[in-house]
Amino acid sequence: MSFLLILKFLLKLIIILLCLVVFVTVSVLFYPIRYKIKGKVDTENNNICVDGKVTWLYHIVSVFFHVKEVDIKNFDTDVYLKIFFKKKYFFSTEDLEEKTEDLKENKEVLKEPKEDSENSKKFEENSEEEIESSVTTEKNVNDNESLQYKADVQNVNEAQNEKKVNLVTKVKKIFSNILGFLKRIKYKFKSFITNKKNSSNKNTSAVGKLYKKIKMIYNDSDFKYTYAFLKEKIILLLKIICPKKVKGFAEFSLTEPDKTALVTSFFTLFPVFYAKSFHIYPDFNAEKKYVLAEFEMKGSFILLSIIVLLLKVWFNKKVMKFLGKIRRVYNA
Numbered sequence: 001m002s003f004l005l006i007l008k009f010l011l012k013l014i015i016i017l018l019c020l021v022v023f024v025t026v027s028v029l030f031y032p033i034r035y036k037i038k039g040k041v042d043t044e045n046n047n048i049c050v051d052g053k054v055t056w057l058y059h060i061v062s063v064f065f066h067v068k069e070v071d072i073k074n075f076d077t078d079v080y081l082k083i084f085f086k087k088k089y090f091f092s093t094e095d096l097e098e099k100t101e102d103l104k105e106n107k108e109v110l111k112e113p114k115e116d117s118e119n120s121k122k123f124e125e126n127s128e129e130e131i132e133s134s135v136t137t138e139k140n141v142n143d144n145e146s147l148q149y150k151a152d153v154q155n156v157n158e159a160q161n162e163k164k165v166n167l168v169t170k171v172k173k174i175f176s177n178i179l180g181f182l183k184r185i186k187y188k189f190k191s192f193i194t195n196k197k198n199s200s201n202k203n204t205s206a207v208g209k210l211y212k213k214i215k216m217i218y219n220d221s222d223f224k225y226t227y228a229f230l231k232e233k234i235i236l237l238l239k240i241i242c243p244k245k246v247k248g249f250a251e252f253s254l255t256e257p258d259k260t261a262l263v264t265s266f267f268t269l270f271p272v273f274y275a276k277s278f279h280i281y282p283d284f285n286a287e288k289k290y291v292l293a294e295f296e297m298k299g300s301f302i303l304l305s306i307i308v309l310l311l312k313v314w315f316n317k318k319v320m321k322f323l324g325k326i327r328r329v330y331n332a
Contacts, residue, residue, distance in 0.1 A: 029307070031057055032300040035243075041293040048075075060084060213329050222322040229319055233309055240301045240309075248295035249279045253286035260284055 039050035048069040055062045065079040080089040217223060254260045264282045278295070313319060 027057055029304040030302055032302055034300040035298070037243075037295075037297045039293070039295050041291050043289070043291045046071075216329055217326055220322065220325060222318050222325075226319050226322045229316065230313070233313055237306070237309060240305050241299070243297040243299035245277070245298040246295065247277045247297075248293065249281065250291070250293040250295070251281040251283060252291045252293070253283035253289060255287060255289055257284040 033054065033056045035052065035054045037050065037052040039048075041048050046069055048067070050067045051065070053062060053064045060083065062082045063079070064082065066077065068076045070076050077091060078089070079091045080087050082088075252260070252263070254263065260282050261284075264280065267280055283290075
């Protein structure tokens, strides 16, 4: 009887474990990854604020991010992961500011003892020099009186000789400087020409090699197939990840009407940006560049659909063969 009870207990345990494994795998593959992004942009008043969150697995795993403009070119950003009730910060401006302050304090502390030691050394050196100078001055006073007469006589004779020699030396220096200057110009001109020839040869050889490699890849028989296949899969991936609901408006100007029209035409390629709940207002008459927008985006996708898409690419023999050819061409 006891053996049967143990068997029953083990069987129940195995069934519970199997159910748990099935539940976890189904949850991971089929539970949607939801995201929500809210934001306000006002470039005229330097007001940019964006908040977002991504939730998964019954809100057990979630990622939050917050971006806010504090000053011009300075943003207050926070990005953290939350699992149950534990938070792990990936990026935070407060942490960065604290670290920079700590580093500055450490540098100041390290500089202080160095400065003290340098000052003490300087003081010792100055005291030794003062003692030596006091001794030498006493000796020099006695010697200078006896040598002064001799020095005066020698100075008169040397001055007369120097006047004669200086003219010849000055002329020689002028000619030598002119010759040196001409030689330097000649050397620089030759080096410039040689460097230009070498750089042009290197650039042409590198560009030629790259062109040949690109031509080899483009002329390959599998190029068109892989290009069409990957294009199709990337469009599918964007459709999966793309937000399902978009609310808000956007008003902007780039001062020049042609640039404003170009950006507007780019947005019209994506139906999400001009849906019923979102409106775009291009300003062709404004004299200043500005963006005024308020938006809210919601979306969700299943992890299984992305895994299936990646597996289709991985198990496609033609695509993998072509990717292998690209690696071999670039490594050659």
